[in-house]
Amino acid sequence: MISNDLLKGTLRTIVLKLLADNGRMYGYEITKRVEELSAGKIKLTFGALYPVLHKLEADGHIQTEVEYIGKRVRKYYTLTETGRSWSERKVDEFFDFVNTLTYVLKPTPA
Amino acid sequence: MISNDLLKGTLRTIVLKLLADNGRMYGYEITKRVEELSAGKIKLTFGALYPVLHKLEADGHIQTEVEYIGKRVRKYYTLTETGRSWSERKVDEFFDFVNTLTYVLKPTPA
DNA sequence: ACAAATATATAAGCATTTTATATATAATGC
DNA sequence: GCATTATATATAAAATGCTTATATATTTGT
Known part of the structure; x- marks a missing residue:
């Protein structure tokens, strides 16, 4: 299991990227997909997930549509235009961050 | 500049690794070195830094010794035994985290 | 003299995450 | 038939961790 501390600040990015790749997803599906990919x-x-989804929606980065599977409600999330471009920026930012931190964490004593 | 959100949870690791590499350092020096390396x-x-240093000390991962440079107090931090092994674990954990998250953030739609 | 760099430290406030809780349906194993 | 597990969304209290603001004091460069 990945240390929780490190995940802080990446949740948004994960959600945005998954939605960018998969078109539309619902909350439960997102958790399963992350578990699978990792x-x-x-x-x-x-x-942690739902507050992030609600915040992204409130900020206009994602839209929702409700669907019924039998009697069960399922809420699908889709990226908006701004959400899509923000997603790309966030992913780039992450890899930039990794490269930079690698310079800090790679050196070993002389 | 690196997005602040992403740095969350890595501060501890950065501090531990720098101390592992450099033997002993003081707070101000740590901020300068990180700026330089990045x-x-x-x-x-x-x-952000001082609370982390104080916490690491309280947890027994680092020790301090005070020195006077003229009239100015300078507080040096050194890793303890547990701090040293924890440092290695934390750095490994970080790169493991990066590899794992890469699996999640790399895929693109078919 | 004055400004900038060096040096440590605390506290209020904010954002984010964990943990706990609530609710309900569908599928699977025994 | 019954219980457990999986599916599914959601809120709220508490904890964590970082930013921003503030305080204080020395040393160096101009």
Whole structure:
């Protein structure tokens, strides 16, 4: 399992990128997909995920549409235009961050 | 400049690794070294750094010794035994985290 | 003299995450 | 038939961790 501390600040980016890749997804699906892509190492909790989704929606980065699967409500999230471009920026930012931090964490004593 | 959100959770790791590489350092020196190693992209603030240093000390991962440079107090931090091994674990954890998140953030739509 | 750099430190406020809780349906195993 | 697990969304209190603001004091360069 990945240390939780490190995940801080990346949740938004993960959600945006998954939506950019998959068109539309619902909350539960997002947690499952992350678990799958990370080989079980990253497990998003709902208490963290839903506030992020609601915040992204409030900020106009994603839209929702409700669907009924039998009697069960399912809420699909889709990126808006601004959400899509923001997604790309966030992913670039992450890899830039990794490169930069690598300079700091790679050196070993002389 | 690196997005602040992403740095969350890595501060501890940065401090531990720098101390592991450099033997002993003082707070101000740590911020300067990080700025230098990251080509100005990462700037630690004192409000973030000192609480981390104090916490690491309280947890027994680092020790301090005070020195006087003229009339100015300078506080040197050194890793303890547990701090040294924890440092290695934390750095490994970071790169593991990066690899894992790369699996999540790399895929593009079919 | 004055400004900028050096040096440590605390505290209020803010954002984000964890943990706990609530609710309900559908599928699977025994 | 019944229980457990998986599916599915959501809120709220508490904890964590960082930013911003503030305080204080010395040393160096001009």
